[in-house]
Amino acid sequence: MSEAGSLVIKGGRVVDAAGERDADVIVVDGLIAAVGPGLSADRTLDAGGCIVGPGLVDLHSHLREPGKEEAETIASGARGAALGGYTAVLAMPNTTPAMDSAAVVRQVVEIGRTAPCDVYASGAITVGRNGEQLAPMAEMAALGVRIFTDDGAGVQDNGLMRRAMEYASGLGVTLAQHCEDDALCGGGHMHEGEWSARLGIPGQPAEAEELMVMRDIALARLTGCRIHFQHLSTARSVEMVRTAIASGLAVSAEATPHHFTLTHAECQSYDPIFKVNPPLRTAQDVAAVKAGLADGTIAVIATDHAPHTPETKELPFDQAPPGMLGLETALALALTELGLPIQQVLGALSWRPAEIIGVGGTHGSVAVGRAANLCVIDPEVTWTVDGAAMASRSANTPFQGRELRGKVRHTVLHGEPVVIDGQAQR
Amino acid sequence: MRHLLGVADLGGAEGIEEVMRLTDSFVEVSERAIPRVPALRGKTVAWLFYEDSTRTRLSFETAAKRLSADTMNFSVSSSSVKKGESLRDTARTIEAMGIDAIVVRHASAGAPHRIATWVDAAVVNAGDGWHEHPTQALLDIYTLRQRLGSLEGRHIAIVGDIKHSRVARSDVWAFTAMGARVTLVAPPTLLPPSLEGWPVTVSQDLDSVLSTVDAVYLLRMQHERMTEALLPSLREYTACFGLTNQRVELLRDDAWVMHPGPMNRGVEIAADVADLPRSLILDQVRNGVAVRMAVLYLLLGAGSDLVPPPATPKEDSVV
């Protein structure tokens, strides 16, 4: 970006792990060159009244490419990510074919190179995500893959999961788990409880998630492997993770915006826009997830951005696929719903996930000498969610029509403003 | 009432009473030499049956014809409707043909509710998955009132596979709305995962419940429940929860036996029990047509100057 000359982000309040201060930020050659008051440069991005933070990092994006490009592509997903303030996303491996080999990982990373957001690949734990045979983790780790997951499904077999964790610990990588015991929730389409009973929809009990969280904590103890729990959704899961962290195990966890804002009561409309895995749960679970984010038990807010075409969400509830959009609403939902200090919100959205996928060197900081991956947030502006207006190829947001506070004004990727005044630049 | 998707759409006891009064009138129509009134002349009612149910479809079809409505059939076998097709596309296609009411049967809970959000036509739920079957509940109430006069303070046991039963769900809401007390009798594996907010009591002891009820309502026991490990065997189910020849003796003399059909004789109900004078099973089938006439008339007949024949006083409807 050197041909663009120097850039100043002017008049904002800089927030990162180091603290908060009113300061301008100078960007030269893709790096942060200076942070301080009264700076100027060739170009100016106005940040008056705004927060200047490190770019957000999503640990859980379904970008659908290769295989389901009608729902999303790496380019469209990355554009939505940039509009949502993200400068890095971790692509989930449940593509077609699955990201279970160096070839597919290389393809995703290659396509991601031209995207308006850094795209990192996760790798599958098992071949084809079938839960039967270990995928070539070393070969993918050699390409830079730092997180392995069969997301969309949990690894069901206890013995296989143990071997996967042992093998992964030798590679220094982290396993991430979608915790659902298939035998307990097979055939279910929403949280099992008061509403599923009334609506006549087969349920997925909270215990289906909790059993796998419990097992993987035990296996983390046995193997010493780092384990990251994806989209925690129940009060008892949060409590188990809290205890595991306190006992010194290498355990981390994420929660999604929908799991800290919506309950299973939404399903009474029978609109599959509210169908997701793990399912929307009770008000008590929502409160526990929020408490887990507040006390740091849940280190990360991740989107589980899961685009689906309109036709598939016009099927009956039990036939429609699970999943919701998330990249363009996550920050505003966190700011609107959590009631946490801005620094804590940005920690959960930026530097803590950056550490977990090992990109802390390029993401998650507004310090001199670091890569200029930044987002500028207007924390007070209110706006109304509209799925049709999103950059995603799909429109399946469960927050349609909801008024939110806080919006991304600019996003800077390696020094290049990819979003200016809420408009994607490419 | 714009649609009839569940019992709640009827508006409680008052709304159900209105359907009962209309049903009285249409029972009278059904007994005429030419059982037909012009109440819905010029209206078109379509069947959208994603699930085979000759009984329910015939009942609705007869009801519509007796009201002089035109009918169209979009049943799975006779159209392009199939699993995996967007509900919205199907609903829109049907509505483009100028349909006034769509009667929907679907194996998925909530399918009629989704269709109702996309069309101007009235939607009648003729059974959706495990969820509801509101016209069945209405005909059950009508049938019981013919014998009991009123459901106020009456005790009804619903026995069997409550968990997977749309009939049970609708009956629970409808019976209790009319003032009846409901006891669910089933093994825990065949109960819904939560009964929070359900105005019912639960028992696993059919013998002790039977002597206290005004009516016992048996649900169809489906064979596939065996493969899902919900029951050890049909034999054990019958031994514990079937209305056997011995067990029927525990009923009071004035207690009635009901079943939504089709029956598994010898499983949930002994072959002979279904044919006892205390069995209302054929009355249920018979009343289905008049109840469905009342529902279609309520949804489509408003504004029509074709007032149905005067209702007989409701308190005198006891046979």
Ligand SMILES: [Zn+2]
């Ligand atoms: Zn997942």
